[in-house]
Amino acid sequence: xxxxxxxxxxxxxxxxxxxxxxxxxxxxxxxxxxxxxxxxxxxxxxxxxxxxxxxxxxxxxxxxxxxxxxxxxxxxxxxxxxxxxxxxxxxxxxxxxxxxxxxxxxxxxxxxxxxxxxxxxxxxxxxxxxxxxxxxxxxxxxxxxxxxxxxxxxxxxxxxxxxxxxxxxxxxxxxxxxxxxxxxxxxxxxxxxxxxxxxxxxxxxxxxxxxxxxxxxxxxxxxxxxxxxxxxxxxxxxxxxxxxxxxxxxxxxxxxxxxxxxxxxxxxxxxxxxxxxxxxxxxxxxxxxxxxxxxxxxxxxxxxxxxxxxxxxxxxxxxxxxxxxxxxxxxxxxxxxxxxxxxxxxxxxxxxxxxxxxxxxxxxxxxxxxxxx
Amino acid sequence: xxxxxxxxxxxxxxxxxxxxxxxxxxxxxxxxxxxxxxxxxxxxxxxxxxxxxxxxxxxxxxxxxxxxxxxxxxxxxxxxxxxxxxxxxxxxxxxxxxxxxxxxxxxxxxxxxxxxxxxxxxxxxxxxxxxxxxxxxxxxxxxxxxxxxxxxxxxxxxxxxxxxxxxxxxxxxxxxxxxxxxxxxxxxxxxxxxxxxxxxxxxxxxxxxxxxxxxxxxxxxxxxxxxxxxxxxxxxxxxxxxxxxxxxxxxxxxxxxxxxxxxxxxxxxxxxxxxxxxxxxxxxxxxxxxxxxx
Numbered sequence: 001x002x003x004x005x006x007x008x009x010x011x012x013x014x015x016x017x018x019x020x021x022x023x024x025x026x027x028x029x030x031x032x033x034x035x036x037x038x039x040x041x042x043x044x045x046x047x048x049x050x051x052x053x054x055x056x057x058x059x060x061x062x063x064x065x066x067x068x069x070x071x072x073x074x075x076x077x078x079x080x081x082x083x084x085x086x087x088x089x090x091x092x093x094x095x096x097x098x099x100x101x102x103x104x105x106x107x108x109x110x111x112x113x114x115x116x117x118x119x120x121x122x123x124x125x126x127x128x129x130x131x132x133x134x135x136x137x138x139x140x141x142x143x144x145x146x147x148x149x150x151x152x153x154x155x156x157x158x159x160x161x162x163x164x165x166x167x168x169x170x171x172x173x174x175x176x177x178x179x180x181x182x183x184x185x186x187x188x189x190x191x192x193x194x195x196x197x198x199x200x201x202x203x204x205x206x207x208x209x210x211x212x213x214x215x216x217x218x219x220x221x222x223x224x225x226x227x228x229x230x231x232x233x234x235x236x237x238x239x240x241x242x243x244x245x246x247x248x249x250x251x252x253x254x255x256x257x258x259x260x261x262x263x264x265x266x267x268x269x270x271x272x273x274x275x276x277x278x279x280x281x282x283x284x285x286x287x288x289x290x291x292x293x294x295x296x297x298x299x300x301x302x303x304x305x306x307x308x309x310x311x312x313x314x315x316x317x318x319x320x321x322x323x324x325x326x327x328x329x330x331x332x333x334x335x336x337x338x339x340x341x342x343x344x345x346x347x348x349x350x351x352x353x354x355x356x357x358x359x360x361x362x363x364x365x366x367x368x369x370x371x372x373x
Numbered sequence: 374x375x376x377x378x379x380x381x382x383x384x385x386x387x388x389x390x391x392x393x394x395x396x397x398x399x400x401x402x403x404x405x406x407x408x409x410x411x412x413x414x415x416x417x418x419x420x421x422x423x424x425x426x427x428x429x430x431x432x433x434x435x436x437x438x439x440x441x442x443x444x445x446x447x448x449x450x451x452x453x454x455x456x457x458x459x460x461x462x463x464x465x466x467x468x469x470x471x472x473x474x475x476x477x478x479x480x481x482x483x484x485x486x487x488x489x490x491x492x493x494x495x496x497x498x499x500x501x502x503x504x505x506x507x508x509x510x511x512x513x514x515x516x517x518x519x520x521x522x523x524x525x526x527x528x529x530x531x532x533x534x535x536x537x538x539x540x541x542x543x544x545x546x547x548x549x550x551x552x553x554x555x556x557x558x559x560x561x562x563x564x565x566x567x568x569x570x571x572x573x574x575x576x577x578x579x580x581x582x583x584x585x586x587x588x589x590x591x592x593x594x595x596x597x598x599x600x601x602x603x604x605x606x607x608x609x610x611x612x613x614x615x616x617x618x619x620x621x622x623x624x625x626x627x628x629x630x631x632x633x634x635x636x637x638x639x640x641x642x643x644x645x646x647x648x649x650x651x652x653x654x655x656x657x658x659x660x661x662x663x664x665x666x667x
Contacts, residue, residue, distance in 0.1 A: 110497045124500065131501035152524055208385030218599040218649045219642040220606050223618070226626030226634055231437065305513035313519070313610050314626055322516070329519045329611070337520050345512035352511035
């Protein structure tokens, strides 16, 4: 693929241009002479990308020039964005150059990722990481330098500052919401598994429950939140109840499907051993249902967060992540809203990752983990 | 005849529905009994019979758990007997919700498909962007809904669009993930066959990858349309002045109108079911026209 060439050429031109243009209109007016270090970094980026755009074969150790120069320049534009006064066009050229070069850097990382090994695993994480950091850098540089009002889109640094300075509030919100999520998740998933085992010997009921369960998962169940708030009060039990209702059916459907997953050969083998129903269930069918059950648990981890947060929109004591989002939006404290969303997002994906790790341990024998490892 | 009923799905589903209805009525009686006792005592009628008590629990005005019949009566009143233009009509609220849902679903799923096509053809985007799209499935992005509504309000974007945007971003991610999976689903043998035909990239894409992706696409479209409806309803909690099912839920919870909440919930569920079935119908038509064997 050669279509990156004109883009990287453009990036080089932008960077060189940035190095010799007014970067900053300080409080006193135009200031071209200073920012020597920034200008050096931008020229470095320009040279690296112009060399990268050449056809001539390059020494192997030159491949990482562009990513390194991009990193330096990214630090520089974030630092410049934080200064007082208005930015000159040189700054915006530098932002453009950094964006294009970050794109190219991801390309370089992907091109140089080996197929297997520790290095491959590291590079596979590095690519999305670089993408995410680029997004944050552009967000930070542009919101600050263009003076985007805080009530529309606060800069990432402002969000981080809010997150760090209001740890006690965040922690209280988190504990409040997670109480509901944890209780509801355990009860809902537990009940799903128990009911699935109870109706295991009743294929008639299974045939009735499965279509209803599938239908149920498409319905906007979060709507029961106001009813649960009326029944169980404002505190976390009502949120737990919403989570129970949301998580029950996915778990039931997945467990029933999982219990049917044991192969004929294995079942026959259990029969030749003279195993009882309970033994077959415990030693064969439940273990072979595990991949399905983990699937249900993973689906439910997201549903539980959604259920609890939306339920808090309907009424809570004055604490909780959903409550915080709803009230701070009303007060135009958008940075607080973002901070809460960050906490919810990180908690959600950490919980998911935890489930995935447990699944890996528990179902190491399953086909999806056997290959390649 | 009887055995086919027994072995099919209709009878079991009906049985389960009947069991749920029975439990529902028992629940209504149990949950509403306290309130009914209080009502009787306040009316100076402390000597009531059990039959009177049960009858009372099933016909309260603001019951803790309304009976299915009460909900059906409310649905009948607000859907059939009220003019669709009136703000008391569920048809009016339903049309508000459905128009935002459908607009958002169309925007979100088209963007999702477009992104999937780009991702399948760009290795760097696949490696750098897709992990984020997949990770976004594990976080409650619906928490962004109130903020989007309020921020768009500041730009004086009102009406359908803010809700549609939320519906769009909720449907966007599942469609992208499903479509990428689908476009990747042809196995190396089939791709090799296309190469022996000396098909170019566009031909391979149109004749092999797109048809192969259809089952995956429609499976995720079903998830996406349900998610857009949820997104719209949640958006309507913040933006309740325009009406919609979400506004109905919120209004009902303010004034303790439980029957109204349940009716809105049932209507929303019916809409979700209709939307998912519609996607299912389109699924069957499209996959058949692309040569899927039924």
